[in-house]
Amino acid sequence: MNGRFPIALHIMTLLCDADGLVASEFLAGSMNMNAVLVRKELSNLIKNKLVSSQTGKSGGYALARPAADITLAQIYQTVKPEAILGQAKNQPNPACPIGKQINQHIATLYDDVDKALLEKLGSTTLKDFMAKFH
Amino acid sequence: MNGRFPIALHIMTLLCDADGLVASEFLAGSMNMNAVLVRKELSNLIKNKLVSSQTGKSGGYALARPAADITLAQIYQTVKPEAILGQAKNQPNPACPIGKQINQHIATLYDDVDKALLEKLGSTTLKDFMAKFH
């Protein structure tokens, strides 16, 4: 499991807390990580219309819409892995009656799990999350 | 994300399908992966009392109890990662008011998500899962 979701959430929380444009170097400083990686994640958030940016001097990043209109599910969707509970690297033996079918049944299970997860994350907005900080 | 859950589930499904003891080489053959890794995952399943084993010639592995008494949640618990939606490697800057608190809030969120996930997986037994194969 990689750290993309917590990173994206951290970025969104910082943007939510700020009033103007925020530079990637500032974000990286608060997160204590590499600014290029932060910008990459920001690129992805922009592509998913959760963040807007302005290039050039005194440029930076901001939320694309009010924090009350952004759910944690939407943030999660931007970094969602293919297989929520992991994917084995091997291809099961097609000569085995179990192996032949299992990936399909796992996919169905994962669809269900995904739905439950998105429902859970959909019930909290970025504003709600932000409110926990004091 | 690693492939431990699908691997564990594959093992459990194969053991469920078999009647006697099953050798790790057979499991590895069906899964098309390394037998030592399969035995390692089996070790973990044994430690968690979902599987029993017998050493020596004509030894092998079997479910420790009926498939109707094993839920997918219990299988998941044996391979559960620390952080369900990922963990960033960096330590946020403690001088930042957001960074200082965010890990704690993420942990709380993850507890909630975990609970929802376990509830979902707890509603399906290994027997139920097995029934999908035909």
Added chain:
DNA sequence: TTGTATTGTAATAAAAATTATTACAAATAA
């Protein structure tokens, strides 16, 4: 207009995690 700060992104390197392999002791059935 020229310098400076910033985004955006490619290329590459470094580090970490995952998966595979080799080796072999211990157990046990035949």
Added chain:
DNA sequence: TTATTTGTAATAATTTTTATTACAATACAA
């Protein structure tokens, strides 16, 4: 007592993740 199997350690190979370097493009401001 031999053959087969579990159990596990040590190590290697591979893949993924994270970090770094480099630089073009943009836009503000002096």
